[in-house]
Amino acid sequence: MCGIVGYIGHRDASPVLLEGLHRLEYRGYDSAGIAVPHRGRPRVHKAAVRVAELRDRLQTPMPGRIGIAHTRWATHGEATDVNAHPHLDASGRIAVVHNGIIENAEALREQLTGRGVTLVSDTDTEAIAHLIAAALDEGANSSLEDAVRSALGAVDGTYGLVVLDARRPEELVVARNGSPIVLGIGDGEMFIASDLAALVRYTQRVVYLDDGELATVRAGAFQTSSLQANTLQADRAAKTPTTVSLEAEDYELGEFADFMRKEIYEQPEAVRRALRGRLDDRFATTHLGGLNMDARQLREIRRVKFLGCGSAYYAGQIGANLVEELARIPADAEPASEFRYRNPVIDSDTLYVAISQSGETADTLAAVQELQRKGGQVIGVVNAVGSAIARECGRGIFLHAGPEVSVASTKAVTTMSLSFALLGALLGRVRDLSTANGKRLVAGLRALPERIEQILALEEEIAAAAREYAHASHMFFIGRVRGWPVAREGAQKLKEISYIHAEAYQAAELKHGPLALIDETMPSVVIVPDDELFTKNIGTIEQIRARGGPIIAITNAELPADLADTVIRIPGNEPELDPILLGIPLQLFAYHLALKLGRDIDKPRNLAKSVTVE
Numbered sequence: 001m002c003g004i005v006g007y008i009g010h011r012d013a014s015p016v017l018l019e020g021l022h023r024l025e026y027r028g029y030d031s032a033g034i035a036v037p038h039r040g041r042p043r044v045h046k047a048a049v050r051v052a053e054l055r056d057r058l059q060t061p062m063p064g065r066i067g068i069a070h071t072r073w074a075t076h077g078e079a080t081d082v083n084a085h086p087h088l089d090a091s092g093r094i095a096v097v098h099n100g101i102i103e104n105a106e107a108l109r110e111q112l113t114g115r116g117v118t119l120v121s122d123t124d125t126e127a128i129a130h131l132i133a134a135a136l137d138e139g140a141n142s143s144l145e146d147a148v149r150s151a152l153g154a155v156d157g158t159y160g161l162v163v164l165d166a167r168r169p170e171e172l173v174v175a176r177n178g179s180p181i182v183l184g185i186g187d188g189e190m191f192i193a194s195d196l197a198a199l200v201r202y203t204q205r206v207v208y209l210d211d212g213e214l215a216t217v218r219a220g221a222f223q224t225s226s227l228q229a230n231t232l233q234a235d236r237a238a239k240t241p242t243t244v245s246l247e248a249e250d251y252e253l254g255e256f257a258d259f260m261r262k263e264i265y266e267q268p269e270a271v272r273r274a275l276r277g278r279l280d281d282r283f284a285t286t287h288l289g290g291l292n293m294d295a296r297q298l299r300e301i302r303r304v305k306f307l308g309c310g311s312a313y314y315a316g317q318i319g320a321n322l323v324e325e326l327a328r329i330p331a332d333a334e335p336a337s338e339f340r341y342r343n344p345v346i347d348s349d350t351l352y353v354a355i356s357q358s359g360e361t362a363d364t365l366a367a368v369q370e371l372q373r374k375g376g377q378v379i380g381v382v383n384a385v386g387s388a389i390a391r392e393c394g395r396g397i398f399l400h401a402g403p404e405v406s407v408a409s410t411k412a413v414t415t416m417s418l419s420f421a422l423l424g425a426l427l428g429r430v431r432d433l434s435t436a437n438g439k440r441l442v443a444g445l446r447a448l449p450e451r452i453e454q455i456l457a458l459e460e461e462i463a464a465a466a467r468e469y470a471h472a473s474h475m476f477f478i479g480r481v482r483g484w485p486v487a488r489e490g491a492q493k494l495k496e497i498s499y500i501h502a503e504a505y506q507a508a509e510l511k512h513g514p515l516a517l518i519d520e521t522m523p524s525v526v527i528v529p530d531d532e533l534f535t536k537n538i539g540t541i542e543q544i545r546a547r548g549g550p551i552i553a554i555t556n557a558e559l560p561a562d563l564a565d566t567v568i569r570i571p572g573n574e575p576e577l578d579p580i581l582l583g584i585p586l587q588l589f590a591y592h593l594a595l596k597l598g599r600d601i602d603k604p605r606n607l608a609k610s611v612t613v614e
C-alpha cells in the first residue's frame, strides 16, 4: 500500500526522500508529499500527482537534514491534494505520514471537532497529527515518543507511521501496528521506510519494527520501546540490526522498459536460486530445511491447506493439486481473506501454508494469527525475508525470487508453484511416491529454468497473438484440473493490467451455463496440458468452436491442425510440473495485450503492491 520514507542525518533530506518515494511508488501512486522542517514549522509539498511530478514541482530547494515523505494509495478520502500526506496538526508543528487504516477515525474526528479543532482533510491520518499535538500540549515536558504513545492509545486500527515535530528537528518517532516499518542504519544517519526498496541504495543494515513497537530515531542512534508501556515501564532498547543481501540494482530497470517484463525475464534465474541446495539426487527427494520438520513429523501431516490472496491463492491451488498428486494427502486452497471470518475449524494434523510474496498482506497475516491463536501448525511460503508473515510463522520456504516491484506478480507466483512442487515431492517421498517417480520429478524440476528460457524465446510469437485480441472486451480462460488454477491466474494477469474483463472457468463447467456467452466476440484462452485429460480438453475446444468462439490454445502438446485460431506451443516437462510452465506464456500474453492498449503496466489503476490494509 502506501510508501513511507523518513531521513535524519548529514545529507540534504529532500533528495533522499524523493528518491525513496520513487523507489516505493509501486506501493501506491495516487498522490505524494514531503515535509522538511524550517524554522520550527514543517514545509510541506503534497499533491495528487505521481512522484516525478512532485519532484518537478519542487523547484525551490528544501534545505534541511531531516524529513518525512509519503506516496499514497487512498483508503480514507479521495486522492486529492489536501488528502495527500504528510498531515499536520492545527498549529502546523507536527507532521505525520501513515500507512494503514484507523478504524475509529470517525469517532476521533468528532472528538477533535468537539474540542474546537478544524480538520482540513477527509483522512484518518490527520486525526493522529492533532492527537499528538494535544498530547504534547498536555504534558509540556513530555518527549515526542511519549506523546505519540499516548496519542496512539486512543487509536484503533493499523498503522506504520513516522512523526516529525518541527520544533525538535533532531529526532523522528516511528510506530508500527500491522503495517511494515523498517529502519536503515547508516553512518551517522538513519533512514526509515515501509519497504527495503527505499533503503538499500544507502545501507544494508536494517532493523524491522515489530507490531506494537515504537522507536525514537536520531542521526546516530535509535531506541525501540513498546507501544503499550507507560513512560516509566517503557523498556527502551536498541534492537540488533540484520544485514540484507539486496542491492540497489535489484530495484533498477536496467535494459527493460518496465518491471513486469524485467521480472518475467528474471524467472529462470529466480527458479535456479529457489532450487539451489533443495534437490537430492541420492534419495530422489527434496530438502526444505526451513520447515524444521523431520520425516516422522512430515508423515504425521494428514491434510494440507494453502492460504493466500489473489495470485498467491491461485498458486496455492496449484500447490493443493501438487500435494494431492504427489503425496496423496488431501489438500485444498482457500482465500486467506475469508479464512478468519468463518471461525475456521483448526485441525492439529493439518499443515497450513500461508503464501505471500510481500509477507505483509494484511488478510494473510490475519489468517496466520488466527491459526497461531488456535494452535494450528502454519508455515510461511514467502518472498520477503524479515516480513511480518515470515517472522510470524518462524518456519517455511523462502521463494528467493528477488524483489518484485511490478504490481502484477510473475516471478513470485512461479516460485510459489515451484515451492509447492518441492513440498509435494518431499511429502510424497516420505510416503508412497516411488524412487523412480522421485527421480523423474527431480530431473523435471532441474530442467525448469532452461524450459522457461525456451518459453521466453517465444515472446514475439506470443506478443503477436496478444495484439490480435486487443479489441476484445471480454475473454474466457478455460482449464481443467491441472490447468484450472493456471487459467485463473492467466485471467487475473489479463484483467489487472489490461482492464479487459477476463473470467476463468473450469472446462467442464462451461456447458452448465457460461457457454451461452460464446460467440465470435468472446475469445477463449484454453489451457491444454499434454496429460491424461488431453482429449477432454480437445472436446471443450470443439464445443466452443461449434459456437463460433475464437480459441487461443496454450499447450505443450501437439494439437490437431486447425483446431484453434492461435496456438502457443511451449516445451513439455513432467506432467505434474506443467502448471508452472503453462503460466508463463499467459504472463507474456497479458503483458503484450496491455502494452498494445497503452496501459501503465507497472502501475495499474486502482491497485498497489503489498495490500497491508483489510
Ligand code: F6R
Pocket: 309, 310, 311, 312, 313, 355, 356, 357, 358, 359, 360, 361, 364, 407, 408, 409, 410, 492, 493, 496, 610, 611
Ligand atoms: C496479482 C497480485 C495480487 C497478489 C496478492 C497477494 O498479480 O499481485 O493478487 O498476489 O495481493 O500478495 P502477496 O503475495 O504479497 O501476499
